Amino acid sequence: MPQRSRSGFSRTAPRRAVVVGAGSFGTAVALLLVRAGIRTTLQARTAAQASDLQRDGENRAYLPGVPLAPELRIENTEGSLERADLVLLAVPSSAIAGVINSLQGRGLGDETPVVSLAKGLSAPSGAVTSALTSAVFGSERVAVIGGPAHADELVHDGGALVAASTDEELAAALAKLFTRGGVICEISNDPLGVEYAGAAKNAAALASGATEAQGLNAAGAAAGHIFQEIWRLAESQGARPESMIGLAGTGDLVATALAPGSRNRRAGELLGSG
Structure with a gap:
């Protein structure tokens, strides 16, 4: 069987x-x-x-x-x-x-x-x-x-x-x-952590796209702060930190940040330009 x-x-x-x-x-x-x-x-x-x-x-x-x-x-x-x-x-x-x-x-x-x-x-x-x-x-x-x-x-x-x-x-x-x-x-x-990691990636990519015109330092700071906020939210809901720093979190964020056709990053750029 x-x-x-x-x-x-x-x-x-x-x-x-x-x-x-x-x-x-x-x-x-x-x-x-x-x-x-x-x-x-x-x-x-x-x-x-x-x-x-x-x-x-x-x-x-x-x-x-x-x-x-x-x-x-x-x-x-x-x-x-x-x-x-x-x-x-x-x-x-x-x-x-x-x-x-x-x-x-x-x-x-x-x-x-x-x-x-x-x-x-x-x-x-x-x-x-x-x-x-x-x-x-x-x-x-x-x-x-x-x-x-x-x-x-x-x-x-x-x-x-x-x-x-x-x-x-x-x-x-x-x-x-x-x-x-x-x-x-x-x-x-840890499905909760994997899902919050994906949400953090999306928000961080939006933030970096919205602030990229102010310089790469500003874009990196915005992405980092957003990612940290969602990390704290995830932990408060019972998610594990390793889910945020693995493939589902930082791995996905890097891929999104590097992708020339990233919809999240492009949406952030449009937000930043008004």
Whole structure:
């Protein structure tokens, strides 16, 4: 019999996965899962977007130039989750609460793990997505993915991710999937810390972009102060410091700061210019 973690996720049997959200990262993750031998469905936000993906054979809007695998199934987010053994949420943190609340009505299984790919806090509460998901499904079936993961590089050159869950067997199973898909994936039992690390990265990149016109020293100081503030918030909520200084925090921050196409840094630059 296949071994199963507390979440009910099988570590050895072939599985079906559904990635909800067809942005750049969701598309990249779906392709990695296909490479790992997982029967994967990518759910686009609208029927029109799903039709475009099927027609074009690539995600021209968010991940141009990357062919979609023939094995990848495309549908919109009205599709059922009933047969999914793993559901990954690749939607913005601003919209994730509504998506989480819709999953059971779409046939999500009683033991199916839910994995958040979002980086950021959910407005207006400021909660991390793992807290929202755990409140609905229980922490043992919830995981998050962090780390430096620019989508185009992830598909072409690999990357370094962190799979985090309070169920360490679930985290290990996810790490194995991503490793089979061609990327390095570390394991953590601190999903709270991994999520706050991603949020800190976003805020620090915005701050550095907003102050870069005043000099690199000012940009570095702004990023450092913001990162420290969120570090303190994370610790007050029970997150561990090592999650902030590992791949999910400083590793992701460096990748974002160096990336010429970083959306967070560019948003900061626009804020700084008024």
